[in-house]
Amino acid sequence: MALDADSETLEDLLALLPARRRVLSWVRHGEGLVGWGTAAEIRTSGPERFAHAAKWFEELVAVSTVTDPVGEPGTGLVGFGSFAFADLPGFSVLKVPSVVVGKRGDVAWVTTVGPAAAPPPALAPAPEPEAPRDVVFADAYVDGEHWMRIVADAVSRLQDGDLDKVVLARDLLAAASAPIDIRSVLRRLAAAYPTCWTFHVDDLFGATPELLVRRERGLVTSRVLAGTIWPTGEEDFDHALASSLAESSKNLEEHEYAARSVADALEPHCSSMNVPEAPFVLKLPNVMHLATDITGVASDGVSSLDLAAALHPSAAVGGTPREDAVALIAEIESMERARYAGPVGWMDASGDGEWGIALRSAELIDDRTARLFAGCGIVAGSDPATELAETQAKFVPIRDALS
Numbered sequence: 136m137a138l139d140a141d142s143e144t145l146e147d148l149l150a151l152l153p154a155r156r157r158v159l160s161w162v163r164h165g166e167g168l169v170g171w172g173t174a175a176e177i178r179t180s181g182p183e184r185f186a187h188a189a190k191w192f193e194e195l196v197a198v199s200t201v202t203d204p205v206g207e208p209g210t211g212l213v214g215f216g217s218f219a220f221a222d223l224p225g226f227s228v229l230k231v232p233s234v235v236v237g238k239r240g241d242v243a244w245v246t247t248v249g250p251a252a253a254p255p256p257a258l259a260p261a262p263e264p265e266a267p268r269d270v271v272f273a274d275a276y277v278d279g280e281h282w283m284r285i286v287a288d289a290v291s292r293l294q295d296g297d298l299d300k301v302v303l304a305r306d307l308l309a310a311a312s313a314p315i316d317i318r319s320v321l322r323r324l325a326a327a328y329p330t331c332w333t334f335h336v337d338d339l340f341g342a343t344p345e346l347l348v349r350r351e352r353g354l355v356t357s358r359v360l361a362g363t364i365w366p367t368g369e370e371d372f373d374h375a376l377a378s379s380l381a382e383s384s385k386n387l388e389e390h391e392y393a394a395r396s397v398a399d400a401l402e403p404h405c406s407s408m409n410v411p412e413a414p415f416v417l418k419l420p421n422v423m424h425l426a427t428d429i430t431g432v433a434s435d436g437v438s439s440l441d442l443a444a445a446l447h448p449s450a451a452v453g454g455t456p457r458e459d460a461v462a463l464i465a466e467i468e469s470m471e472r473a474r475y476a477g478p479v480g481w482m483d484a485s486g487d488g489e490w491g492i493a494l495r496s497a498e499l500i501d502d503r504t505a506r507l508f509a510g511c512g513i514v515a516g517s518d519p520a521t522e523l524a525e526t527q528a529k530f531v532p533i534r535d536a537l538s
């Protein structure tokens with residue numbers, strides 16, 4: 136059931152979240168969806184994880200009675216999902232919350248899901264949640280020195296072999312002295328990175344700047360990022376850095392692989408497409424990226440989750456050629472990505488939805504410990520120490536939100 140809601144009560148979606156560990160979030164510029172409770176869910180794994188989840192959702196939609204007077208993307212029945220990066224190991228989840236609150240422009244709504252038309256919950260902003268306490272960060276699977284050796288190994292293979300690009304990541308552990316209230320972390324991420332999508336699905340959280348795919352009334356958008364520098368805080372210097380990014384052949388080459396991989400994967404599922412010729416520079420507080428927004432029109436019957444499945448893993452998180460890069464990651468990266476760098480987002484009963492890439496992210500592994508992730512694209516000309524510094528810049532959003 137969907138009801139029109141008063142958009143003033145819903146001023147701050149994240150403030151409505153109750154004090155529970157598994158609350159759900161997909162928020163950008165104050166708009167999006169939050170949810171809680173579980174009306175239904177599927178956990179799946181393996182190469183067929185997207186197909187299993189899509190079929191489960193389709194069957195659920197078929198047996199549900201939906202009252203949806205609002206009729207916007209994200210109203211009615213909605214599933215939040217988060218998928219493993221690799222075919223194996225790692226689990227994926229798609230869940231329909233029992234309460235979803237959404238906001239889009241001037242329209243706001245509350246959806247309740249249950250066996251009968253449950254009354255909508257009383258919504259009110261929760262008191263300010265407590266920030267994480269005494270957080271200590273440490274290396275996880277490999278330390279910086281070891282990781283640079285892994286990058287050097289990849290560089291020599293890229294110079295000698297047929298691989299053009301591989302994305303390698305590393306992780307950190309954050310341990311707090313008391314249970315982490317995820318709502319505080321989400322509020323901080325959303326406040327500091329309003330142009331990113333602040334997400335949380337089953338203990339995986341972050342603020343991603345990269346939209347793998349959005350389908351909205353048949354219109355498809357994908358924001359591809361690849362090629363990164365990090366600002367120094369000195370305005371003139373950073374201005375020069377931004378223009379150097381747009382002219383750096385290493386970054387342009389890396390970006391081209393990523394944009395091409397998305398355009399090629401979308402093409403069979405779209406009736407028309409627009410791929411801009413040159414990228415623009417996307418400025419975030421911690422890094423700047425080369426970015427390309429690709430748009431298209433989805434072929435009939437192709438849902439946003441189908442599109443995410445076709446796109447994953449793009450060269451922004453895998454590499455080029457895709458299969459060889461994914462095999463090299465499994466061979467040398469020395470850590471489990473789990474759902475890091477996998478699709479995360481939501482889909483409604485019509486197939487419209489938004490799927491980001493779970494970057495600038497971390498996973499709660501128990502109530503006071505999180506594993507943080509950051510990676511970068513490696514090409515034949517990459518320098519391991521510079522790549523290590525890039526991961527440090529990419530850890531900043533989550534580190535700050537947890538500190």
Ligand SMILES: C=C(O[C@@H]1C=C(C(=O)O)C=C[C@H]1O)C(=O)O
Nearest residue numbers: 360361362363451509510511512
């Ligand atoms: C892999 C990550 O980021 C990706 C890699 C980028 C790069 O190598 O330049 C840029 C943006 C993302 O596509 C990450 O943040 O962990």
